[in-house]
Amino acid sequence: MSEGYHFEDELQRKSYDAQIMRRLLRYVRPYRGWFIAATLLLILVALTSNLTPLLMMWSVDHYINNPTRLGADAAGAASQAILDMQGLFQMILIIALLVIVEGIVRYLQMLVVAFVGQKTMLEMRMELFDHLQRMSLRFLDRNPVGRLMSRVTTDIEKIQQSIVTGVVEVISDLLTIGIVLVFMFAVNWRLAFVALSPVPFVFITSYIFRKYAHHSFLEIRRKVARLSAFMQETITGMRIVQIFGREQDHANRFDALNADHRDEWLTQIRNFALYFPVVEFFSASSTCLIILYCAWNILDLGQAVSGVASIGTFFGYVFWAERLFGPIRALADRYNLLLEAMASSERVFQLLDTPEDIMDKPSALNPGTLEGNVEFNNVWFAYEPEQWVLKNVSFRIAPGERVAIVGHTGAGKSTIINLLSRFYDVRQGAILVDGVDVRDYQQVALRRHVGIVLQDVFLFSGTIEQNIRLGDTEMSEAHVRACAEYVNAAKFIEKLPRQYQYEVGERGGNLSTGQRQLLAFARTLAHRPQILVLDEATSSIDTETEALIQDAIEKLMEGRTSIVIAHRLSTVQHADRIMVLHHGELRESGTHQELLAHGGLYRTLYELQYKGQDRHHARVANM
Amino acid sequence: MTASTPRIAVAPDRPFITLLRYNRPYWKAYGIGACLAVLFILFSLLTPVIIGRIVAGFEKNTMTYALVMGYFFTLMGLSIVEGVVRYFQRRLMIGASRHFEYDLRNDLFRHVERLSQRFFHKNRTGDIMARATSDINYVREFMGPGVMGTADMVRVPFTLGYMIYLSGKLTLFSLVPLPLISVLVYACVWYMNRQSKVVQELFSLVTSRAQENLAGARVVKAYGIADRESRDFRKDSENYMRANIKLVAFMSFAFPLIGMIVGAVLLMVIWQGGNMVIRREIDLATLSQFLIALIMLAWPLAQFGWVLTLYQRGAVSMKRIMSILCEAPDIRDDTRTDPNAAVTAGAISFRGVSFKYDEVLVLNEVSFDVEAGETVAIVGPTGCGKTTIVSLLTREYEPTTGEVFVDGRPLTQIPLARLRGALGYVPQDTFIFSDTIRANVTLGRPHASEEEIWHACEVAQLAETLRQMPQGLDTLLGERGINLSGGQKQRLALARALLRDPVVLILDDAFSSVDTHTEERILHRLHEVMKRRTNILISHRISSVAHAHLILVVEEGRIIERGTHEELLRLDGLYAEMFRRQQLETALEDVA
Structure with a gap:
């Protein structure tokens, strides 16, 4: 019924990978000192916390239940009682001090681990982010944003939680276990054996339980994912569900998924309901065995007070045994988590190891200004092998010249933009700017001089001003406003609630297409490019804004080498030269009048796309 | 088919009452769980009593080997009994909360399905999803661990009484x-x-x-x-x-x-x-008992603070869930509905229909009539209101003023399921479920025969594509399955609509991603299908609407031109201009 739903499988590693671990540790290396400090603190915690039972034992055997006092006569007992009370008080003070020290040390230790873990992950996340920034558009076009996102977010989180924190916790558990064992065996090794005899069972039960629980847990995760995906899909496709009357069917399928999810949880509840009492039973049996051993010993010796096994020893061992069970239970679980995080690390490292395909040459140029000479020399280009998008395209544009590129959808117009700003590298031939191959410039430098306005204006969430400024803090506010003013954007901006501080929503959703165009013009102008590349928007815009945009385009092109993918008659008519691109080839080139007279492709195109605009405007004007 | 109403009466503004109503079926589990909690504490308090006896035995030198063994086995036995009690308590109480969670989530889902498009425009998918996932989980945490923690609070008076008794x-x-x-x-x-x-x-x-x-x-x-x-x-x-x-x-x-x-x-x-x-x-035995009892008391007290936060969070989440459950479905069958009404012939009329969305007038006084078996085409620029006209016919929205009639009856009289069952709708943006092609095609008629399915695919020009797929109709789509191209998706959506054998076929710009050649072939085959029903065609391509009995040219929410192809050309308005431009386009493709 729901076989149609598939989710990214839980990528689970079957084994521990030393190579990945080594590479992970490299991130922790700068914090080696902190790490060592944390470990030292851990030893301190383990020591102090396990000293307490020893002192308790002493308090019981030597003060509360002092045999000397119990054996003495009334007068002797009274004076001894005062001494015992004093001794007990001192002991309590020492223990209290230890408890406080333990608390403080534990606090510091947790803090250090959190700090190192978080800091490490920050650096790792930044490294990944910067790496993604350097990847070419070719890479980004091929990898869905969602997949890359989960590397930067979920995977990094998992590594932080399970590895950085996890490793410290494992060390902490092992230390606690080790020190408890030392204490127990040092004080009374026979009793230690008796007290520890249920431990292997605890370990085995925990191990078995974790296997089932972990399996159930993964199942639950999968089922939650299915449930959510199905609900999400139903909500997004609710129109179709309702129009095709599928409500009952979808409700039934949801019911089935929901029941599946519930049943898996019921299994998990049973696992836990079984596990807790069983472990509880083992730890209780440890206590019982300690009692049994102590009691037996005391009976053997015929008296309640003895150095071998006393009431105090009994209390001490019960405390120690209790301290042992927690870490043992935890250890069994940590390994699974570690493996899971290994899978995350592997995915992250894989991404980090993907080489950048467009890189600056070591000697790349970074000129302060450009004249604006653009030249395409026999350029061939294909996004996919053998599917040529540009075929042997050559042209030359002089500084300050305005060129309009026209052609059918898919003729290769936008590819020219992609190549000129080196989003992609040419397959054959060369593109020269001011006589220098674009591959010899620093990418940042080249793009600083080439201002691009794309059809689909991308706005970042933030204010209008931030979207014009694009993070350039040196740009003056006056400059931002002047640019907006110049390209006719100021008028609409000043009508907005907080003007330049108006927050544009996600992807600029609350601005109209025309407004976004004008904003993009202001942005481009503000960054003072020498070369302007403009992909005119085709979408219909109201007449008033249309006039503003045409005027703005005129102004933008002034004094700049301009390449415009034109959809507007006025833009074409005002160009110094028109290039006609057809199926990746440059077919015609000349002024509007020349090409019309020539009677080729351009003439047809003109009649098709632009002449209508003429009529439409005439119609609007006559109204 | 409209899903049933929630089984549980939701008490608005009273999350706690609603919660209780939802958990009524499980009162036995919670009740027995609470009894087990009392049983558990009674057994647990025996442990300090026995340890006290042991310590006292040594203090007073009255201990024997037999007694030691007796105490040992009693303690072990107690631990087993406690474990068994706890096992059942946990399974009953936490289990009940999972059953409750399941009920609540099902109800929420069914309720959401009954809400109209207006609701889905107001509420983002993510928000609705959050209600069904994290909010429900918080409520469940309150009913499961929260209630169990509360039941465990019975330990406090018992233990406290015991402690007072000791000292x-x-x-x-x-x-x-x-x-x-x-x-x-x-x-x-x-x-x-x-x-x-x-x-x-x-x-x-x-x-x-x-x-x-x-x-x-x-x-x-x-x-x-x-x-x-x-x-x-x-x-x-x-x-x-x-x-x-x-x-x-x-x-x-x-x-x-x-x-x-x-x-x-x-x-x-x-x-x-x-x-x-x-x-x-006091003697040492009493002190030992007291210490053990004290440790037993610390845990429920700590738990109490935690349970309080569970309750707070649960109440807030329950309110959020109820805000959806209390949302009344605004389009549904009501007193106006005539259970016998049906769509038989498929004559459609819009009489003075206006539609406002968020104070914006989307449709302005739209009136037209389509005879049964005729084809009406709607053309006009993007965003002019073409799709809205269709949405009023499918009753995804209701007109602000004016009325829509099918076969002479107002839409409100026709049972919703029957109305929609008579429509075959191919929307502009195709929605494909990540399921098999078969499931997607048979969406509107799950029990269609193999023959009928193939016939629909044949007409939609999808059969050829299907035959090339190794798994044919059973090919998985989406997520882990294959992804169809835009044109293939549209053809699938067409097959889906055709399979319903609808009285009214609605094609909303249904071939925008299909190449001209394939479109021609589809239209050729569709011709037969369309002859027998009423058709609504929305398209940008004049060539595909030219044969319509009536063409409506819509601009900014109103019908500005209407008539047949010839009449509109004679009028020499917007339609005529669009027609000329598209002819040139065809000419250019020939140049290439």
Whole structure:
């Protein structure tokens, strides 16, 4: 019924990978000192916390239940009682001090681990982010944003939680276990054996339980994912569900998924309901065995007070045994988590190891200004092998010249933009700017001089001003406003609630297409490019804004080498030269009048796309 | 088919009452669970009693080997009985909460399905999803661990009574700081929940920043602002990190502190109790029992603080869930509905229909009539209201003024399911479910025969594509299956609509991604199908609407031109202009 739903499988590693671990540790290396400090603190915690039972034992055997006092006569007992009370008080003070020290040390230790873990992950996340920034558009076009996102977010989180924190916790558990064992065996090794005899069972039960629980847990995760995906899909496709009357069917399928999810949880509840009492039973049996051993010993010796096994020893061992069970239970679980995080690390490292395909040459140029000479020399280009998008395209544009590129959808117009700003590298031939191959410039430098306005204006969430400024803090506010003013954007901006501080929503959703165009013009102008590349928007815009945009385009092109993918008659008519691109080839080139007279492709195109605009405007004007 | 109403009457503004109503079927589980909690505490209190006996036995030298063995096995037996009681308690109470969760989620889903498009435009998918996932989970946590924790509170009076019985004085000593644990745990969990929310929000900021950066990679590269983006991302990541460290730092502080307070109470009792033993006011056995009872008391007290936060969070979430459950479906069968009404012929008329959405007039006084078996075409620029006309016919929205009639009846009289059952709708943006092609095609008629399915695919020009797929109709789509091209999806949507054998066929710009050649073939085959029903065609291509009996030209929500192809050409208006332009386009393709 729901076989149609598939989710990214839980990528689970079957084994521990030393190579990945080594590479992970490299991130922790700068914090080696902190790490060592944390470990030292851990030893301190383990020591102090396990000293307490020893002192308790002493308090019981030597003060509360002092045999000397119990054996003495009334007068002797009274004076001894005062001494015992004093001794007990001192002991309590020492223990209290230890408890406080333990608390403080534990606090510091947790803090250090959190700090190192978080800091490490920050650096790792930044490294990944910067790496993604350097990847070419070719890479980004091929990898869905969602997949890359989960590397930067979920995977990094998992590594932080399970590895950085996890490793410290494992060390902490092992230390606690080790020190408890030392204490127990040092004080009374026979009793230690008796007290520890249920431990292997605890370990085995925990191990078995974790296997089932972990399996159930993964199942639950999968089922939650299915449930959510199905609900999400139903909500997004609710129109179709309702129009095709599928409500009952979808409700039934949801019911089935929901029941599946519930049943898996019921299994998990049973696992836990079984596990807790069983472990509880083992730890209780440890206590019982300690009692049994102590009691037996005391009976053997015929008296309640003895150095071998006393009431105090009994209390001490019960405390120690209790301290042992927690870490043992935890250890069994940590390994699974570690493996899971290994899978995350592997995915992250894989991404980090993907080489950048467009890189600056070591000697790349970074000129302060450009004249604006653009030249395409026999350029061939294909996004996919053998599917040529540009075929042997050559042209030359002089500084300050305005060129309009026209052609059918898919003729290769936008590819020219992609190549000129080196989003992609040419397959054959060369593109020269001011006589220098674009591959010899620093990418940042080249793009600083080439201002691009794309059809689909991308706005970042933030204010209008931030979207014009694009993070350039040196740009003056006056400059931002002047640019907006110049390209006719100021008028609409000043009508907005907080003007330049108006927050544009996600992807600029609350601005109209025309407004976004004008904003993009202001942005481009503000960054003072020498070369302007403009992909005119085709979408219909109201007449008033249309006039503003045409005027703005005129102004933008002034004094700049301009390449415009034109959809507007006025833009074409005002160009110094028109290039006609057809199926990746440059077919015609000349002024509007020349090409019309020539009677080729351009003439047809003109009649098709632009002449209508003429009529439409005439119609609007006559109204 | 409209799904049934929620089984449980939702009491608006009273989350607790609603919660109780939902859990009524499980009252036995909760009741028995509570009884088991009492049983458990009675058994647990036997442990300190026995240990007290053992210690007393040694103090008074009355112990024998037989007695020791007896006590040993009694303690072990007690531990087993406690475990069994706890096992059933957990399964019953936590289990009941999972059953409740299942009921609530099902109801929520069914309810959401009954709501109209207006609701889905107002509420983002993510918000609805959050109700069905995290909110339901918070409510369940309250009903499961929360109620179980509350039931466990019965330990407090029993244990306390036992402690007072052992020594009133020592009880007083420990009673002063113990409630502090409840308060402290409550405060800590409250703060942690709050700070976690801050952390979550900062994390989603990091996520959206990265998302935006990747989605806007072109702009980032074009303006060479990678460094600045990286700086901003670092700033967000650092904020997130700081909030995270703050949370962990708090936990690092709070957890040892709570441990320290419990430790302090124990030490206080050992000190004072020790003195009392030395002064012979109580014996060591009593002190041992008291200490064990004290440890048993600390846990439910700590739990109490935690349960309180569960309750708070659960109540807030329940209110959020109820805000959806209380949303009345605005389009449904009601008193106006005539159960016998049906769509038979398919004559459609719009009479003075206007439609406002968010105060914006989308349709303005639209009136037209289509005879049964005729074809009407709607053309006009993007966003002029073409699709809205169809949405009023499918009753996804209701007109603000005016009325829509089918076969002479107002739409409100026709049962919703029957109305929609008579429509075959191919929408502009095809929605494909990630399921098999078969499931997608048979969406409107799950029991269609193989022959009928293939016939529909044949007409939609999908059969050829299907035959090339190794698994044919059973090919999986979406997520892990294959992805169809835009044109293939549209053809699938057409097959889906045709399979319903609808009285009215609606094609809303249904061939925008299909190439002209295939479109011609589809239209050729469709011709037969269309002859037998009423058709509504929305298209940009004049060539595909030219044969319609009636063509409506819509601009800015009103019909500006109407008539047949010839009539409209003679009119020489917007339609005629569109027609000329498209003819040229065809001419250009021939040039190439």
